[in-house]
Amino acid sequence: MANGLPNYQLQQDQQAAPFSLRTMEATDQAHQGQPDQPHRHFYYTILWPFNATGTHMIDFVNYEIKPDHIFFISPGQVHQVRTNAQPTGVVLLFTPDFLQMNGIREEFIDQLKIFRTCEENPPLAVSKPLRGTLQLYVEQMQQAQQLLDYRYEALGAWLKLFLIACNNACDLALADxxxxxxxxxxxxxxxxxxxxxxxxxxxxxxxxxxxxxxxxxxxxxxxxxxxxxxxxxxxxxxxxxxxxxxxxxxxxxxxxxxxxxxxxxxxxxxxxxxxxxxxxxxxxxxxxx
Known part of the structure; x- marks a missing residue:
């Protein structure tokens, strides 16, 4: 048995960061193809596999990783990603502070149907039309990461649109x-x-x-x-x-x-x-x- 559960802070280039957009390819190379250990973050994670298979454990429930099935992980949730060789996709990471600094209220995240802290966490299947929309938002976020001025404001705006699009496509209706x-x-x-x-x-x-x-x-x-x-x-x-x-x-x-x-x-x-x-x-x- 492990002596403790790893708790990760969000870092980018060895520095604390409120937001990061990474590729699954880069993460797989950093881990040299080895699966990560069960851990939890103090930030939100969105995992969007483009071409990947494997399993994703979230709070002791195993889900199958499939292309174009997006996972949403909240701060504090225990998870472990195990993919087969050479996965492709993107990973969005952002802190609660990032949301606040960009005028995204805590209530906004709470009302979304995609982040579920103590329930089942099945991935969101992405339709072809939705994929095009989300791909555009990801490309805009990738460009915004290179900005010198108003970088996080731009990232926050595109992230909010990404979350809204996912929420509107989610069939996990919690209530009318x-x-x-x-x-x-x-x-x-x-x-x-x-x-x-x-x-x-x-x-x-x-x-x-x-x-x-x-x-x-x-x-x-x-x-x-x-x-x-x-x-x-x-x-x-x-x-x-x-x-x-x-x-x-x-x-x-x-x-x-x-x-x-x-x-x-x-x-x-x-x-x-x-x-x-x-x-x-x-x-x-x-x-x-």
Missing amino acids: PQQLQAGQTILRQFKQLVESHITEWHKVNEYAEQLFITPNHLNDVVRSLLGQTAKEYIQRRLTLEAKRRAAFEAITTKELAHNLGFRDPSHFTKFFRAQTGQSLSEFKATQFR
């Missing part, structure tokens, strides 16, 4: 527009609370109390926008956190249970098996072998 507009603020705040307090609060009423709404109302909002209850969302996020720590930290079951807010380790082991169908030891034995 009226439902989305009515509940988006509550959902965004709920998700933020879950990320901050998942190891402390396991009950819906604890989150509802912080949002000054009833547990029933919170459940209705989450169900209408995500297709699952608030309790199910909390349990999935808690299970994901358990998987991340179990897979990458040298930690006992008792320590893990305590760190995740379970007073009784036996309660944690029962919870983990109920959520995954595996014991913790069975899960550890199957990871990254």
